[in-house]
Amino acid sequence: MKLPPHRRDPLRIAAAVQRLSGLALALFLPAHFLVLGLAIESPEALDSFLSLTQNPVVKVAEIGLVLLLGLHFFGGLRLLAVEFLPWSPRQKTYAAGALAAAITLSCCFLLSVTG
Amino acid sequence: MTDTLQVDIWRGDTNGGSYSRYAVPAQESQTILDVVTWVQRHAEPGLAYRFACRVGMCGSCAMMVNGAPRWTCRTHVRKASKDGKLTIAPLRNMPVVKDLVCDMAEFFDKWIKAGSVFTPTETRNDPMAAIKPDEPDRMNANAAIECINCGVCYAGCDTVEANPDYLGPAALNRAWTLVNDRRDGAGSERLSTISKAGGCHSCHTHQSCAALCPNLLNPTASIAGLKRKTAKAALGLGTRR
Numbered sequence: 001m002k003l004p005p006h007r008r009d010p011l012r013i014a015a016a017v018q019r020l021s022g023l024a025l026a027l028f029l030p031a032h033f034l035v036l037g038l039a040i041e042s043p044e045a046l047d048s049f050l051s052l053t054q055n056p057v058v059k060v061a062e063i064g065l066v067l068l069l070g071l072h073f074f075g076g077l078r079l080l081a082v083e084f085l086p087w088s089p090r091q092k093t094y095a096a097g098a099l100a101a102a103i104t105l106s107c108c109f110l111l112s113v114t115g
Numbered sequence: 116m117t118d119t120l121q122v123d124i125w126r127g128d129t130n131g132g133s134y135s136r137y138a139v140p141a142q143e144s145q146t147i148l149d150v151v152t153w154v155q156r157h158a159e160p161g162l163a164y165r166f167a168c169r170v171g172m173c174g175s176c177a178m179m180v181n182g183a184p185r186w187t188c189r190t191h192v193r194k195a196s197k198d199g200k201l202t203i204a205p206l207r208n209m210p211v212v213k214d215l216v217c218d219m220a221e222f223f224d225k226w227i228k229a230g231s232v233f234t235p236t237e238t239r240n241d242p243m244a245a246i247k248p249d250e251p252d253r254m255n256a257n258a259a260i261e262c263i264n265c266g267v268c269y270a271g272c273d274t275v276e277a278n279p280d281y282l283g284p285a286a287l288n289r290a291w292t293l294v295n296d297r298r299d300g301a302g303s304e305r306l307s308t309i310s311k312a313g314g315c316h317s318c319h320t321h322q323s324c325a326a327l328c329p330n331l332l333n334p335t336a337s338i339a340g341l342k343r344k345t346a347k348a349a350l351g352l353g354t355r356r
Contacts, residue, residue: 005181005182005183006182006183006184006207006270006271006273006323006327007273007323009322011321011322011325011326012273012321012322012326015319015320015321015322079320082320082335082339083320083342083343084342084343087340091322
């Protein structure tokens with residue numbers, strides 16, 4: 001899919017990543033709370049469900065989830081800085097920094113689950 | 116570069132329209148406005164478009180060129196197209212009048228809504244205000260003051276597209292210059308106006324306006340300044356003027 005020319009600037013793409021990661025996390029959270037709720041109703045059912053996390057496919061999905069979380073968290077900090085700190089001309093550097101921090105976070109998670 | 120440009124120009128009116136194709140001779144240092152003018156003079160006398168100064172000062176010739184809003188008098192064909200193909204359309208986010216002419220009334224109405232009219236606090240009989248060029252407020256205003264009202268930022272803004280009430284980057288950029296003008300007497304009213312729905316807090320910080328502005332202004336920086344000022348005013352930390 002080719003982006004229209006007025007949406008190709010890296011900062012415009014960073015804004016889209018912020019929205020899409022937020023949307024994906026919003027879809028994940030209800031399922032997350034539903035599973036955590038099993039701890040109250042049936043600890044055995046929770047343990048049985050958590051055994052799924054040993055599945056390599058679920059591990060890869062978890063890394064993706066951590067990446068989404070990192071993108072949304074560090075991107076959100078970038079947006080707060082844009083709106084509440086004195087203006088800086090280094091906007092693209094900050095966006096790149098947020099991306100780097102998110103990738104670092106997910107790589108750390110990858111090391112922790114494979115180490 | 117090819118000898119002939121393949122140019123698709125949107126032709127129509129408020130009821131709709133479609134693209135017509137023209138073969139335009141390519142020339143050295145040819146601008147998009149040169150191309151449109153060639154079509155109007157040699158192929159399609161009924162083509163409607165706007166231009167005036169041809170040197171990037173009047174802000175009247177902006178159009179969508181290969182999908183991006185541009186000032187056509189200062190955009191060379193070779194910058195907009197590598198293969199000699201051009202698609203030229205009226206600006207986004209504004210109603211079409213005819214062909215490449217769009218109705219900018221709402222765009223300018225929003226300038227007024229944003230409190231963009233200077234409200235003097237002194238008369239011509241008072242001494243001239245002494246404002247040093249290096250005062251922080253003056254430097255803030257300086258960075259935003261060279262807007263030529265071309266509408267490129269407004270056409271490139273996805274928030275304007277999604278929210279018809281949004282005042283848009285140009286109007287808020289103008290408001291920022293007045294917020295930083297200590298001769299102006301409508302500061303608190305202006306901050307109150309632009310804090311409402313459709314004002315500065317409706318901006319999603321896409322920064323497309325800054326990327327597209329032909330005069331290299333940064334309306335996002337101005338809007339971020341307004342967000343800080345209005346937030347401070349809401350907390351009772353701002354200065355009232």
